[in-house]
Amino acid sequence: MKINVSPSTMLNPVPVVMVSCAGKNPDHPETRPNILTVAWAGTVNSEPPMVSVSIRKSRHSHELICQTQEFVINLVTKKLAKACDYCGVRSGANEDKFLKLELTPQEAPGLSYAPQIAESPVSISCKLRDIIELGSHDMFLAEVVGVSVDEKLMDEKGKICLEKAGLIAYCHGEYFTLGEMLGFFGYSVASKEALKRRMPPKKSKKSNKK
Numbered sequence: 346m347k348i349n350v351s352p353s354t355m356l357n358p359v360p361v362v363m364v365s366c367a368g369k370n371p372d373h374p375e376t377r378p379n380i381l382t383v384a385w386a387g388t389v390n391s392e393p394p395m396v397s398v399s400i401r402k403s404r405h406s407h408e409l410i411c412q413t414q415e416f417v418i419n420l421v422t423k424k425l426a427k428a429c430d431y432c433g434v435r436s437g438a439n440e441d442k443f444l445k446l447e448l449t450p451q452e453a454p455g456l457s458y459a460p461q462i463a464e465s466p467v468s469i470s471c472k473l474r475d476i477i478e479l480g481s482h483d484m485f486l487a488e489v490v491g492v493s494v495d496e497k498l499m500d501e502k503g504k505i506c507l508e509k510a511g512l513i514a515y516c517h518g519e520y521f522t523l524g525e526m527l528g529f530f531g532y533s534v535a536s537k538e539a540l541k542r543r544m545p546p547k548k549s550k551k552s553n554k555k
């Protein structure tokens with residue numbers, strides 16, 4: 346039996362990302378490069394590639410993104426999890442989070458102000474298209490104008506092997522690593538050959554027999 350609970354943001358799991366941004370003057374403490382953590386992020390269109398991040402007006406980053414109309418979505422790995430959490434509980438209005446966390450701001454393709462985080466394996470450069478005021482959050486709708494991927498994630502054919510990145514997810518207030526691969530797009534109807542080629546070999550159950 347399922348129990349009806351009050352309506353809330355129960356959609357889980359979601360990606361948790363580090364959004365980097367900056368104002369027009371990177372040398373001024375109020376507009377220096379900054380990072381905030383965002384769980385309300387999503388892909389909203391394929392052609393052109395578009396994403397959204399929902400940010401409260403009270404966040405320091407809200408003002409920076411409005412100023413330059415740019416931001417970068419940086420994917421988060423297990424290694425970056427603690428820094429990601431920190432960026433979600435401390436404000437860039439009071440400190441330089443790049444400096445504090447020893448993260449490196451690096452030029453992002455297609456953007457003039459917002460830096461990418463060099464330590465993130467995948468950084469998505471975004472240009473603001475629209476701001477939709479929803480209530481608690483403003484949804485920043487943006488077009489993807491560039492993507493930077495760690496070369497170590499590319500195989501010899503140039504395929505991006507994201508499964509090697511060690512990405513994390515966010516589920517009901519907690520961070521998780523991703524588990525085993527269960528299948529691929531269309532695997533429920535794939536041919537035996539495709540399954541053999543693309544599915545990881547099944548782990549053999551350990552026998553207790555001696």
Ligand SMILES: Cc1cc2nc3c(=O)[nH]c(=O)nc-3n(C[C@H](O)[C@H](O)[C@H](O)COP(=O)(O)O)c2cc1C
Pocket residue numbers: 361379380381382383384385386399400401403404405406407429430432433434435436437438482515
């Ligand atoms: C896991 C996690 C997810 C968060 N998701 C969001 C979000 O989607 N939108 C938002 O406005 N704030 C979110 N926050 C809170 C901001 O990241 C936090 O208030 C941050 O300190 C704002 O930084 P800033 O003032 O430097 O912009 C989240 C925090 C955490 C820890």
